[in-house]
Amino acid sequence: MAGMFRRRAALPPFPPGGVLVGGAARDWLRGVAAKDFDWMVPDPAGAARGLADALGGAAFELDAARGYWRVNAPGGTQHDLVPRPADVAEDLRRRDFTVNALGVLPGGQVLDVVGGQADLRSRRLRMVSRGNLRADPLRAWRAARFELTLGFRLEPETEAAVREVAADLATGALPMPAWERVRDEMHALLRSMDAARGVDRLEALGLLALTVPELREGLGVTQGGFHHLDVFAHGVEALHQLLARFPDAPVALRWAALLHDVGKPRTLVRDPDSGRASFHGHDKVGAAITAQVLTRLKLPGDEVRHASALVGAHMVPLPATEREARRFVHRRRALLPDLLAVMLADREAARGPMSSDASRRAYARGIERVLAALEAQPSAPPPLLRGEEIMALLGLTPGPRVGEATRALAEAAALGEVGTPEEARAFLRAWAGPAR
Template sequence: MFRRRPPLPDFPPGGLLVGGAARDWLRGRDAKDFDWAVAAPEHAARQRADALGGAVFPLDTERGYWRVVAPDGIQHDFVPLPPDVDTDLQRRDFTVNALALTATGTVIDPTGGQRDLRGRRLRMVSAANLRADPLRAWRAARFEVTLGFRMDAATEAAVQQVAHDLAAGTLPAPAWERVRDEMQSLLGHPDAARGVLRLEALGLLALTVPELREGLGLTQGGFHHLDVFHHGIEALHQLLARQPEAPLPLRWATLLHDVGKPRTLARDPDTGRTSFHGHDKVGAALTAQILTRLKLPQGDVAHASALVGAHMLPLPAGEREAKRFVHRRRALLPDLLSVMLADREAARGPSSSPASRHAYARAMNRVLEALEEQPTAPAPLLDGQAIMTLLNLSPGPRVGEAVRALAEARALGEVATPDDARTFLHNWAGRSGH
């Protein structure tokens, strides 16, 4: 059932390959990171760094943990060889990770991990091990997605109990940075939409992105056939079906694009129809809060939030409007189009039809053609100082308005030379009363 096993890497003298790298080798997968248990971690790490031409540094000097990062990005971690390997492996999270390999390919497997690998089963070593580090609950959900395994009943029940106790405050919550790393790994998989549903079923989504759950059971009608919660997950699925390599900020924005709807819900007292006016702006603010809480890089937070805030923009009806759309939203393109298309394709309610989807696709193509025609903003024809001199302006907001007006005219093809720019600005100043 597994692929042909790749060659084993060079083992440090007397060392063991442990954990995920051993698991991946047994499954016939190339490992990206290697964990080594050796008698002298620093010495072994420095030798490996010299052999690979990589960088070496300590992870934990007190415990003797060292890391080597090779030029190709692959990591090698070195930790002290435990006095009792079996006992050490039995402290791990899941049986498929409680494995070690010797240089000759002998497998040390005190918990039956090889049997679980063959059965594609994710089984905890013990409930106590999960509770010793509650982050392992998120890791269980992530492994189901990334390994394609399924938790056995006892493990699923233990994970749900961990989630319950975390919510009750009887277990210490893991650091947000660690939760973020698990979420990013899960969301980075092509089957991430199923992973989000598993987080919900296990009680972990309420501990991670409770705002997303506010859409459960909130029906929409019109173009939509799903409630707000499941529409967001279906949009993520639609995105990844088209762009399996989509960057993480785009994945977050697609999942969260309607997160503002529950807080903007309004019902017409006469017709009972629902509306969500302003949900894009509320959703942008919520997205920023959620991703900041999860400790994502600020650039990713800003980009995802901006995509959510802009996803309701009407698409242009003509070529000129398409050029303006590209000019004004260039920093968000083409990601914004990806969110908008995923949103539309995830909505198959009574108002949706092949004709409406075709019209939407035509409008989107106009934007793509305009973006292809002008992939970068054209160089400015006049700088701010020249504009101030021309219009007799002092530094202030008015200069910025003039710069932006001229830049848009340049992008639309209305001006092409400095003389065109001067004529345009004189006319612009006259129209605006200055």
């Protein structure tokens, strides 16, 4: 079993009296390079300053009341230092999982009070105790995340305990963790290349119902046509398809792929004779639901707006000509290229009876036209006329008509129909028509 572990990296310099704990200790034993180090030390302030000097980093106080310090070191590594408790072993016994309840002393001596090393070798995720899981219910989400990111498997008793925590959270017998903490666990899961399987695991453990219940509304909602999966499974598969093609996709884009059809269950209409499903307006309903979900999870406003806009635009037809491609780019520039990624993931996740190699190739050609137009014009052309000039030319006062004229002129410039102020004036005169 020891052969499963890779060669261990060199340990960083130990602060005086320091014990390396948590994920960094676990990863060092696995032969995985760590970026975040957690230390228990007698004097966090002094240890932080000494570590900063030794590593060429910067030390600062995180929490004056509790004596927490942090050091940001070159290469993106981070060291958090907290006061060393009188009984280190007892502190380790209060941790979430045995593989995280390990400590390392200078020279590589390992403190293992709950059998974490054996679980590491067996790739087993085992709780330290049922009480520890219930003391901080966020650990249920962490279990799913560690399963995914470490490649371990929950042992049966721990899985049962996680399900109990989820059930008690659902009934209010346990308090929900702060949404910011749930968000951070969700994002750690979504940033994995295997995020789609992680979403399925959250569903199996009863945690998805607590996090994104709106997504679960698609369970069992069959679609037909281009689709071979129900609405829920299609969203999960779209996330998988996105990451297979864009492994560095930002988290807002991952959310958009997962939630792109979240509006379908609420817009479902079935023909009483044929049973065929339709979902008219699901893009706009889905955009509103996406905004609600991500606002609840406390994402930054710009990410909420971007993901919601992607969901709202994912049904826009792709262009069939170069001119239409230039118009597509002009009207949706702020969403590109992310919108194309969502649309491609959506199409590749649909392999129903109406889907074919020919239809997918045609879709790919539409995307290529947009990409070519975006490459040819990566930013919008500068305005040819100021607002005051437009008002004077058309005899307008400030109001909606000025905005309409400005937008029409901007689109004409993006399409290459005008390129000089003189051409812009002629365009606007023709646009305004005889009414001028």
